[in-house]
């Protein structure tokens with residue numbers, strides 16, 4: 001006989017879990033008691049939202065399922081933003097929550113909340129376990145659902161008596177079989193052939209690659225296909241890292257803050273090869289003019305993404321890696337689009353991203369310095385806002401899973417806890433959180449966690465004393481009426497010091513490199529408070545609802 | 558915009574109805590009618606939902622429904638020859654005398670059954686498609702409808718074939 005708590009911990013280990021991020025409370029006491037002398041590592045965060053983001057950061061950096069744990073009621077509710085963040089970006093996490101005992105369910109018991117009801121629209125699936133005998137099997141299913149097909153968060157709600165009761169150990173099946181869940185991995189042969197025919201006929205093809213490429217670990221296949229066919233690649237915010245920043249075929253990011261050349265290429269292409277993307281409005285701008293003259297091929301593992309926002313000529317439902325591999329087996333080296341490549345080269349030359357150089361401390365310059373120093377061998381996590389966009393634009397990534405950001409939900413406060421999680425996935429790499437002064441204060445209590453466990457996350461705050469991205473919109477579209485977007489100065493180094501973390505304030509460009517070096521030389525966490533130009537804007541920018549080639553802040557055409 | 562009848566085979570698990578109906582409301586669909594009950598397969602239920610929407614929106618909601626783990630199969634019956642029925646119970650004011658006779662005549666025309674009689678009212682049970690039931694309601698209104706309850710529509714394809722499509 002084994003208690004539910006013991007079964008839970010053993011099930012997690014059976015599924016390969018090495019670390020969980022959590023926070024205790026009444027109904028999870030039995031689980032915490034089991035963790036006390038378990039070999040399963042547990043990191044005590046300072047707020048449950050951070051536990052969910054840390055599990056998410058761990059999952060994104062490692063490609064494995066991340067795990068977080070919270071108590072019922074307030075603990076479970078604090079996970080919600082983190083679960084929604086993972087849901088929007090298709091990140092595999094298993095969120096475990098305690099629940100009031102089954103005999104009190106529905107009674108408005110102390111710290112009861114209907115967390116399966118609350119998370120219904122933001123989980124791939126969720127469970128309320130009512131019998132200890134079902135626990136082991138449920139955990140197995142939860143991991144399977146979270147990590148396969150289009151990944152996503154799964155929540156398992158565990159009433160206290162389910163943790164405390166004992167049952168005979170029931171072995172789980174070798175393989176999970178769920179009648180209502182059968183993701184398609186291999187693309188339809190005929191569709192693949194049709195796609196290849198379209199590609200062969202194209203004169204101005206572009207690949208539009210997204211988070212699906214990263215999730216399916218298909219970056220090598222992507223680059224191989226693109227190189228053989230001679231097709232330039234633009235990536236979404238989530239697809240960054242799929243192709244090295246300095247690769248000759250890389251056009252950088254497209255969309256609202258994309259490069260001019262990526263947006264021009266999309267607008268003028270005659271074939272759009274969309275891979276693991278979802279035609280988000282931040283990418284397409286006005287959908288009618290997005291790749292308006294192109295035939296569209298779309299690969300995605302989720303059939304619901306195909307044709308959702310844009311009509312597609314050749315849909316291919318399947319796992320990106322599997323489909324691209326199948327394509328490679330029947331691919332002949334074609335790929336001479338000389339005139340097109342030349343045109344793109346011309347755009348690249350005449351419309352590069354701008355980096356002001358007037359002696360001021362500009363955020364773009366800081367990111368470029370970081371990029372130069374780290375050479376792509378680091379995990380870069382960001383918060384949300386201008387800091388995020390500048391990092392996406394100016395850091396040259398070399399590998400997939402080294403760029404970690406909240407794309408779909410755009411969750412301020414994501415970065416620091418996600419960076420903690422990423423460290424445990426990639427202890428071999430330096431991990432940076434590029435932060436805004438607004439965002440960092442949304443989960444600044446996690447300074448406590450990184451100090452407690454000496455997690456060597458480096459926090460680079462681009463401190464403009466504004467909710468900068470919102471201020472930018474107010475400047476451009478609301479007549480510079482800065483309504484509630486100015487923040488008072490905060491001495492972040494002092495806050496860091498109070499937690500026992502080292503830090504440094506930087507006010508001029510020549511101090512950037514030494515400060516970054518100091519952060520790398522420190523073997524624990526480190527905070528750099530960059531006092532940047534306050535009213536810097538992220539350019540180019542496609543105003544909401546405009547066509548993506550109608551950018552402001554670019555170069556004259 | 559067109560009326561669609563969707564037949565959804567689901568695992569008979571706690572919360573499955575709210576998963577399905579929640580998807581409709583979240584994606585901006587109004588459900589015209591909904592009926593659910595156990596079906597030919599043990600442990601499964603079939604949900605019939607009638608909704609009014611554009612074809613491409615319906616395609617999207619069907620794809621989203623298919624993503625629910627507890628949903629086994631989703632079919633749009635709309636284009637195919639099918640039988641659709643709902644059942645209504647109508648409590649009509651019927652004092653003894655001519656009105657009562659007239660009501661019983663209407664019932665006969667609609668092949669409705671009289672399932673309860675009291676000195677002041679009778680209860681009719683009618684089965685048919687939505688239009689038939691609406692028509693009957695219209696006719697009975699002049700006598701005074703005290704209460705009117707109807708099930709959602711259930712639908713089934715004609716012929717020996719089961720519902721098409723699925724995962």
Ligand SMILES: Cc1ncc(C[n+]2csc(CCOP(=O)(O)OP(=O)(O)O)c2C)c(N)n1
Pocket residue numbers: 383384385386387388410411412413435436437438439440462464466467468469470
């Ligand atoms: C939790 C949350 N609340 C509000 C927003 C809206 N929002 C987007 S960017 C932004 C400003 C971010 O400010 P800061 O972190 O200082 O970054 P900056 O843009 O200045 O680099 C806000 C408020 C959000 N994305 N997330």
Ligand SMILES: [Mg+2]
Pocket residue numbers: 436437438462463464465466467468
């Ligand atoms: Mg700021």
